Amino acid sequence: MSTLITIKEKLWSDLDVEATLDAPIGRMTWYETGGSAEVLISPKSSNALQLLCKRCYESEIPVRVLGSGANLLVADDGIDGVVIRLNQPAFQETRWNDSQSDTPTRIGAGADLMGLVTESARRGFSGLSQLAGIPASIGGAIRMNAGGTYGDTAQSIHSIEILTMSGEFRTIAATELNFGYRQCAIPAGIIIAAHCNLCASDPIALRAHVKEVFEYKKRTQPMSDRSAGCMFKNPIDPSTGKRESAGKLIDLAGLKGKTSGGAFVSDKHGNFIGLHASGCANDVLALAIDVQQQVFEHSGIQLEREVVIWSQRGAFQ
Numbered sequence: 001m002s003t004l005i006t007i008k009e010k011l012w013s014d015l016d017v018e019a020t021l022d023a024p025i026g027r028m029t030w031y032e033t034g035g036s037a038e039v040l041i042s043p044k045s046s047n048a049l050q051l052l053c054k055r056c057y058e059s060e061i062p063v064r065v066l067g068s069g070a071n072l073l074v075a076d077d078g079i080d081g082v083v084i085r086l087n088q089p090a091f092q093e094t095r096w097n098d099s100q101s102d103t104p105t106r107i108g109a110g111a112d113l114m115g116l117v118t119e120s121a122r123r124g125f126s127g128l129s130q131l132a133g134i135p136a137s138i139g140g141a142i143r144m145n146a147g148g149t150y151g152d153t154a155q156s157i158h159s160i161e162i163l164t165m166s167g168e169f170r171t172i173a174a175t176e177l178n179f180g181y182r183q184c185a186i187p188a189g190i191i192i193a194a195h196c197n198l199c200a201s202d203p204i205a206l207r208a209h210v211k212e213v214f215e216y217k218k219r220t221q222p223m224s225d226r227s228a229g230c231m232f233k234n235p236i237d238p239s240t241g242k243r244e245s246a247g248k249l250i251d252l253a254g255l256k257g258k259t260s261g262g263a264f265v266s267d268k269h270g271n272f273i274g275l276h277a278s279g280c281a282n283d284v285l286a287l288a289i290d291v292q293q294q295v296f297e298h299s300g301i302q303l304e305r306e307v308v309i310w311s312q313r314g315a316f317q
């Protein structure tokens with residue numbers, strides 16, 4: 001064990017956490033590729049998480065949060081610092097509002113979005129069905145304001161609880177978060193929970209809506225490829241001032257099916273960069289850069305990456 005790790009271990013050795021050194025986090029993402037994190041820590045309580053964050057902050061050790069890894073690519077040579085995962089029961093609990101009270105439903109940030117979409121429809125609560133088929137933790141869905149044709153995450157958020165990097169708990173109203181297309185203005189920190197306005201609704205109609213949204217996704221997107229969803233945000237076309245489909249621009253540039261090593265532009269949806277089992281993170285990065293350049297040459301529009309990339313040197317950011 002390196003001296004660096006020995007020093008860092010003092011950060012969590014007395015805390016109620018599970019820690020894995022040299023953790024293969026790349027393989028935990030939907031790309032199933034990429035390097036390791038120096039340490040992956042799953043805190044078992046808010047108190048343990050708070051103390052860990054405070055200590056990392058005081059020691060200037062970088063902290064990152066891993067959700068379900070569906071919008072993330074980890075560079076092949078891995079990353080240093082601490083990666084936190086909220087996959088213990090303390091961060092996955094859902095407290096459903098009862099129909100008599102106006103209290104929003106509280107959902108732990110580590111909860112699985114797809115499971116919640118199904119469970120909320122079963123219980124007869126509307127507010128999440130527009131997100132059917134999107135792989136995410138609640139924290140990741142809020143951070144990215146995940147969504148699509150049928151709506152986004154922001155529309156049911158009442159407020160969120162976060163832990164700032166210096167270890168302070170705060171509750172922030174949705175109105176202060178400036179949710180926009182695939183973005184929001186969350187201060188640096190870890191989302192701990194969301195309070196969602198879910199309304200009583202007909203479970204049969206809700207289940208039909210979930211099915212409709214899910215089937216639309218399956219029809220239009222390569223859901224079984226190893227990918228991180230859409231690689232690029234839909235850009236604003238300067239000539240119209242409206243968002244243009246990045247997938248359409250990639251298609252018009254003739255890039256569907258293009259490959260780089262084990263990475264390929266999906267034939268089904270040009271904005272998905274898939275990866276064969278033989279490929280690596282660098283193949284995806286190289287292809288994404290190539291696609292960006294060729295779309296710019298073809299349309300004059302600069303694509304902005306949606307997928308988050310974690311790398312040692314901050315390259316490709």
Ligand SMILES: Cc1cc2nc3c(=O)[nH]c(=O)nc-3n(C[C@H](O)[C@H](O)[C@H](O)COP(=O)(O)OP(=O)(O)OC[C@H]3O[C@@H](n4cnc5c(N)ncnc54)[C@H](O)[C@@H]3O)c2cc1C
Pocket residue numbers: 030064065066067068069070071072086109110133134135136137138139140141142143144145146147148189190191192221222223224227228229230308
């Ligand atoms: C097959 C497929 C289909 C997809 N379809 C869609 C779609 O239709 N619409 C869409 O918007 N996206 C889609 N995506 C992308 C992805 O599902 C979303 O971006 C999702 O919100 C990512 O959530 P996550 O928990 O996996 O976050 P991760 O990928 O783990 O992390 C993404 C970012 O969020 C941060 N983060 C995660 N948890 C927290 C937390 N608790 N606090 C603070 N920051 C946090 C991470 O640090 C990182 O910066 C798709 C992905 C795949 C693989």
